[in-house]
Amino acid sequence: MVNSLDNNPPHQVVIVGGGFGGLYAAKTLAKAAVNVTLIDKRNFHLFQPLLYQVATGALSPADISSPLRSVLSKSKNTKVLLGEVNNIDPEAKQVTVGDEAIAYDTLIVATGAKHSYFGKDNWEEFAPGLKTVEDAIEMRRRIFTAFEAAEKETDPEKRRAWLTFVIVGGGPTGVELAGAIAELANQTLKEDFRSIDTSEAKILLLEGLDRILPPFAPELSQEAEASLTRLGVVVQTKTLVTNIENDIVTLKQGEEVKEIASKTVLWAAGVKASAMGKVLAERTGAECDRAGRIIVEPDLSIKGHPNIFVVGDLANFSHQNGKPLPGVAPVAKQEGEYVATLVKQRLAGKNLPPFAYTDHGSLAMIGHNSAVVDLGFIKLKGFVAWLFWLVIHIYFLIEFNNKLVVMIQWAWNYFTRNRGARLITGQESLTEFVISDRNYTSADNKLPVNV
Amino acid sequence: MVNSLDNNPPHQVVIVGGGFGGLYAAKTLAKAAVNVTLIDKRNFHLFQPLLYQVATGALSPADISSPLRSVLSKSKNTKVLLGEVNNIDPEAKQVTVGDEAIAYDTLIVATGAKHSYFGKDNWEEFAPGLKTVEDAIEMRRRIFTAFEAAEKETDPEKRRAWLTFVIVGGGPTGVELAGAIAELANQTLKEDFRSIDTSEAKILLLEGLDRILPPFAPELSQEAEASLTRLGVVVQTKTLVTNIENDIVTLKQGEEVKEIASKTVLWAAGVKASAMGKVLAERTGAECDRAGRIIVEPDLSIKGHPNIFVVGDLANFSHQNGKPLPGVAPVAKQEGEYVATLVKQRLAGKNLPPFAYTDHGSLAMIGHNSAVVDLGFIKLKGFVAWLFWLVIHIYFLIEFNNKLVVMIQWAWNYFTRNRGARLITGQESLTEFVISDRNYTSADNKLPVNV
CATH class of the missing domain: 3.50.50.60 (FAD/NAD(P)-binding domain)
Incomplete structure (x- = not known):
């Protein structure tokens, strides 16, 4: 002015x-x-809170992305530069x-921010994180390829490693990934395979602290753990990951050291600037x-x-x-x-008081009809929390067409238990056929450990 | 039995x-x-007739793909093998x-089938074809990157090369790509840029024969050409491409040889087994x-x-x-x-007469309210053909959720002239920033030719 x-x-x-x-x-x-x-x-804004739904085949990248130029098209004082x-x-x-x-x-x-492997950057190859569209497509490729490989595998031990999913980090992303993979295994994919029973998949959620969802009230952490357990997820708290290499995750629980053979390790633990x-x-x-x-x-x-x-x-x-x-x-x-x-x-020559964050609460989706919501003054769980989660996420999606499409996809997924976006795509899925190509090394001479 | x-x-x-x-x-x-x-x-069936809509940012890959296991889930006698x-x-x-x-x-x-460059396989690098989801995402990346690069480019000649799109092949795919890019340039992106006028983009559709859409009746080929011309597409028939290299397309029209500087050449010409x-x-x-x-x-x-x-x-x-x-x-x-x-x-011990193909007709989309449909006994053009094209494509999509989502996306695109899926993604968009990285060589010492 x-x-x-x-x-x-x-x-x-x-x-x-x-x-x-x-x-x-x-x-x-x-x-x-x-x-x-x-x-x-990038030429688009990414609605990161729903990225795990791309990684698990429920939504497409464009459903949760908005071209920056399009969002700011009417701001004539604004120039977007790629x-x-x-x-x-x-x-x-x-x-x-x-x-x-x-x-x-x-x-x-x-x-x-980006992922942090706490100085163990070599873990990234075995345990990809979830920050970008490309990360989500790579995670999706790994998850669905694991079921495909298990279907073909005749060695029971190797098959079990393909059907073992380890999620490192019990924050909202880890909880949401674990719940979604459990739903895939128990519902979506159950009728689709002929040699394996996908519901035999083992899904482990590992958290270093003494409870999952540490930002939430303790009773909601308990509720989330109980819900995940009902879905078949094995939640392991006070568990530190000490190594991830060649399809073996090494854990420390107190003094005890365990090894888990898993072909699909997903990183939801740490971030850095x-x-x-x-x-x-x-x-x-x-x-x-x-x-x-x-x-x-x-x-x-x-x-x-x-x-x-x-x-x-x-x-x-x-x-x-x-x-x-x-x-x-x-x-x-x-x-x-x-x-x-x-x-x-x-x-305008005026001042503004210091910044103060208004915390409207925390939300985490667990699965079909189940979520936890901590609004401070009220705590929700189960169906009510689940509905609240859906409404809030639809509401905050940037563009109207995304709101519509995401609503329809979710309604479809809800009633059919299907997920249409479970494509195995990307350069790696083309240049080499990953199942036969990826070496299965360590587990050949190490017994998988039950946890 | x-x-x-x-x-x-x-x-x-x-x-x-x-x-x-x-x-x-x-x-x-x-x-x-x-x-x-x-x-x-691949783990999915791809509805190839709509792949050009992925390449031009209207639909997402999952909208036109169906997981094979899901489609055949109820066929208990059928096993899918990746x-x-x-x-x-x-x-x-x-x-x-x-x-x-x-x-x-x-x-x-x-x-x-896959693309054929008639023995000139080195053209593929400069003129990608459209057969797979990855092809479509690469085409999409190139198309939207071209507008971004033009926005940044200050040299008028280089900017013109970024804003020149050459589509080789005047069959349905070439026509549909040309129409969609014209719509992008004239409508979708028009308000989004600050330094360029996207409607100044030059879109060339090249065809070797004497008319585009050769499988259609000649009057529909004419109608398609007229419609494309109204959209600003320059249709060049009886035009042979003799070379594609370093952002220069060399053409032969009769005895005349022309060179066109273009950063975005799309191949819709030939296929082989x-x-x-x-x-x-x-x-x-x-x-x-x-x-x-x-x-x-x-x-x-x-x-x-x-x-x-x-x-x-x-x-x-x-x-x-x-x-x-x-x-x-x-x-x-x-x-x-x-x-x-x-x-x-x-x-069942019975015979069947030889195979006979029942030709129900040919369809090609040109743009907003405009298509051509040749059913043999009746020929449609304009709005009626456009509506017919939409209904038929929705009808033949394999899965019900895809039908719904595609309908909504199309309705959205129709009323807003927007296209939400215009993401620049893929490995190449990440590992190196393509605009500054891609060399602009030949056009530096060759004048672009107006055609």
Whole structure:
């Protein structure tokens, strides 16, 4: 508003990353008298909370993705740029994409997090994580290939390894993956195979702490564990994974060490800051936490750099209760909206009180008619929680066509227990036929251990 | 029926390939007193006629795919095997998958066709074809990346090469791709970019013969060409492509040679038999045509091998009017059903007259409210043809949930002119950022030619 009165060029806001933090910052700035450039290396916003449904064949990637240009099409002050920021120069106030420099007055960094294997990066090959569309398609390939390989395998021990699914990490993603795979094995695929009984699949959910879903109230953790157990999932808490290699997962439970032969290990355990965190810290002198997240000021800016903000999973905001806010979509969304509002207020010569996260609660899907919801003032479980989970997720999907299509897919999945998107695709499924090709090494001379 | 009365094991039918030919053969045998094994290297049936809609961001792969196990789940006599047949032994009456031999009494080979570059296989890198889900995702990546790259490009000549789309081949796939890209450029993406006007994109459809859609009546070819021209597509008939290399397409029109600078060349021109054709010919002594298709008997069997049948795009059936039947879904479907019925009749000690294809007509979508339909006795164009095209494609989709989802996506696309599935995904979009990485070589010293 200030700038529109004189001849100065409009205030330039550059947003790096089109996840929940970046996208909601851009949306909040849609009608402001600023120029916005949103830079992302992908051309779409991904609704990550539903990514596990892509990994388990219930939804397609496009059902939970929205082209950034399409979402921001009507924000005429906003330019979307497909590219990866490789440098930030706080002195010159510019970021670099390829060899192009883009100037900013305000910079909002929202590049999120990636998996962390706690220094054991060689585990990734055996235990992929779930952050991108490509991750989900790879997980889907592995899950459905495992059933196919079991159908062909005649050696009972190898067959059991194909039918053993190990999920590392008992947070919402781990719980949701475990529940969905149990439903696949017990319902969706049950009539489809001729040599195996898919309901004999063993699904293990491993958690290091003493209960799953640690952010939830203890009684909901118990409820979730009971529901998963009814679905046939074996929940193992106080369990540390000490190695994942050649289809063998090594566990430590107290003093006891176990080995589990499994062809399908899924990683839902740890995350760390995206690579941009390191660049940002180096260039601005910002302090990072152990996970590489930038420790931010009460207004989400970087200390000494009032015009550089960090929002979402890349930010460590600990001014509310001394603990960092969790890396979930609502935090990122509210942080993005806060910073955008702050920018508008500053331009109008006004102030804004420090950021405060309003926690509306936590949700986790377990399976058919079963979920847990912790709203603080009320705790829901079973069918009511399940319905609440569906409504909330539909509501927050960005685009109307996605809402419709996801509703229909879910209704279909609900009534038929079928999942239509269980394609085995991707380059690896083509260049080599994975079942016969993947070596089955360690388990040949090691007995699988029952847990 | 014969076998169920004595102690002989049931008649074994092995079907290789789960496309239209193989799937409809299996469905027709669902209740017969035979054992069926359907072998495919993919775990899903793909509704290829709609693949161009995946390539242009209108639908997701799962919307036009059906898991083979799910489709055949209720056929308790049928076993689905994920694998690639690498050998056929007509003496021992068995096929080999990996190192497993599978015995048959009747063999139905339906492995289809793949692209043919008429011996110029090096063109494939620059001009991908459209046969698999992975092909469609790669085409989609190239189409949407081209607009992104044009948005960033400041050199007008290079920008024009990014905004030039060349489609080689004026059959239904080429026409449908050209129409869909024109709609993208003129409608869907028009409001989404800030530096380019997407409607300035140049879309060329090249055809060697004297008209596009050669299987249709000449007046419909004319109508299609007029409709495409209205959409802004430049249709060039009697045009031969003599080279595709380094983003330059070389054409020959009569004696004239032209060069077109284009970053996005799509191949919709030729097909040849899948690799199984060669194996089959070697093992059975069957005769092949120039495209590698197996020349079959009036009952679709191979000469001298009455228990080996070839159906679909791999078969050359010329007994009806001296010309081979076209490689389209209805031919494959009817051939698969015929052979399955023949097997049942033989087992009941009965005969069946030779195969005869019932041509219900040809359809091609051009764009919004525009298509051409040739039913022989009636020819439709414009809105009526467009509606007919939609209804027929919905009707023939295999699964009910796909019908619903595709209907909703189409309704959405129709009313909003939006296309939600325009994701740039795949390994290549991740490992390197394609826009800055792909070299722009030849066009640097060659002027693009207007055609």
